[in-house]
Amino acid sequence: MLHSLKVALVIFFYLSSFTLAHSANSTNNTSGLLPEKQTQNLFNLAMLALQKGQYKAAEEILSHISLYDSSPRIKLELARIQFLLGNYKDSQYLFEELLIAKQLPWPVQQNVNKYLNEIDLALGFYKFNLAWTSETNPRNFTSSKEVELVFGEVGVIEPSDNKTIYGIQYSLNTGKALTEIRRTVGFANFTYKDYPNKTFDRITSDLGIYHNMQSWQGVRIRTGLESAFISGQHLYRYPYISTVYYPNPNHQFNSNYELKLGYIDISESSYHDAYTVSLEANFSKKSGSNSIIESNVKLELNLAEEQPYSYSGTLFGLGYGHNFDLFQVKATTSVLHRRYKEDDPLFIGRREDNRYKAGITLVPNRFRLFDVTPVIGVIAEKNNSSLDFYSYDKVSFVFKLQN
Known part of the structure; x- marks a missing residue:
């Protein structure tokens, strides 16, 4: 037919x-x-x-x-x-x-950039970005002066190095088709955060391949390995496999969906090792000739080796972008709720967290520096936990040169 x-x-x-x-x-x-x-x-x-x-x-x-x-x-x-x-x-x-x-129109330009990113993956590319960053509360340390343990209340002493830190972030993203018809693509992403005292230096990597299914238009199978090191010590490794669905986008609305399975292996903390399952959906919609509205929803399940550290979570996020004459602005906000399966073995009660994030980024339209575009961003984060020890707040700042 x-x-x-x-x-x-x-x-x-x-x-x-x-x-x-x-x-x-x-x-x-x-x-x-x-x-x-x-x-x-x-x-x-x-x-x-x-x-x-x-x-x-x-x-x-x-x-x-x-x-x-x-x-x-x-x-x-x-x-x-x-x-x-x-x-x-x-x-x-x-x-x-x-x-x-x-x-x-500006919203359509944003969709075009998504196509160009996919084309880069198919044809092969590398992108290098440089950023200056600062972060308050790098250890995500509690602001409480006392916490209640199973044997009573104890005072909390903040580590002396938990001060605002300033550093440089280097990012490298690469991709290359592995087959002639470009259905299978290899990718490698690296980030290095370099701070003066080396205590908080962090390296993260994500290496893998994805395959575009010929029989199912818009379906992609992705598998890879994430790893992280902090202060020269191995932090975790996370092998994963996921199925991603990209419906054909149009100029008014587009979306994507991902089901991801993995196993996180945390060094020197085996009781936190866990099987993970997540389902995520992302949406963006044109709003007028100069605006975009975005949203995302994520469901997650973490099955740890020890039950008190297993949890289920739900994330809701919203974003709004607008193109002014001189610059582009994007505001984002999200709420993540996590409920743990059993009472914490050290603190009294079961842990339940609500993490709030809000951020804003600015991109100039008529200014480029050394043939790259400067991006300024600020993110505020606050975690409210039923167990005071896990409550914290922090603010991060970034000035990035993006090609």
């Missing part, structure tokens, strides 16, 4: 082209443009083919229209179809042409 539809669409396309050419000759139309009504009819036909998954037919129709109409909407849809067909270089050229010409 789908094959028949494709044949019918292509036949209709060529018949339409012939009719147009004949009409143009008979009326001595030398403007080089298709009649507006005919352009719209062909465009609607291409969108119908796209919805039915007939990407090649949609490409043929839009390629024909683009000979006469170079408007942004034609280029944009043609770029998107080239992406779906796996013609990444052609798609990249069209997307970048649209961004350089500044012909798209």
